[in-house]
Amino acid sequence: MDLDTLIQRAVNVRQGYAELERKRYGRSWTNEEVALGFVGDVGDLAKLVMAMEGVRSIPDARQQLAHELADCLWSVLVLSHLYDVNLEQAFLQTMDQLEQHIVLEGRMD
Numbered sequence: 001m002d003l004d005t006l007i008q009r010a011v012n013v014r015q016g017y018a019e020l021e022r023k024r025y026g027r028s029w030t031n032e033e034v035a036l037g038f039v040g041d042v043g044d045l046a047k048l049v050m051a052m053e054g055v056r057s058i059p060d061a062r063q064q065l066a067h068e069l070a071d072c073l074w075s076v077l078v079l080s081h082l083y084d085v086n087l088e089q090a091f092l093q094t095m096d097q098l099e100q101h102i103v104l105e106g107r108m109d
Helices: 003-025 031-052 061-082 087-108
Strands: none
Touching (some): 003 061, 003 087
16 A cells, blocks of 8 residues: 555544544544644553563553554654645655765764
8 A cells, every 4th residue: 555545544534533523522633632642642652662672561562562553653644644744755855864864974983
């Protein structure tokens, strides 16, 4: 599945949640609240990583880790859409910058 298809699926799911939020709370989450939800997911991810490293005890940690990684990816895809960021272009540009940094730092040793 390509990135655009993943983004569209993530956006469709977000729209479904927005409808549920309007029914339950009278409004859907703001972009800021979507970002805060992502922060919560990252916290959950950190706890699961600790469990995978044997520092916390969480039943079914591997399965939950996979779920939380997917949750975090969903949030990133949705946020990229909400803020009109071309995620593929940004990712490739960032990887180019990181690789260049590695090369430059390697020359300094």
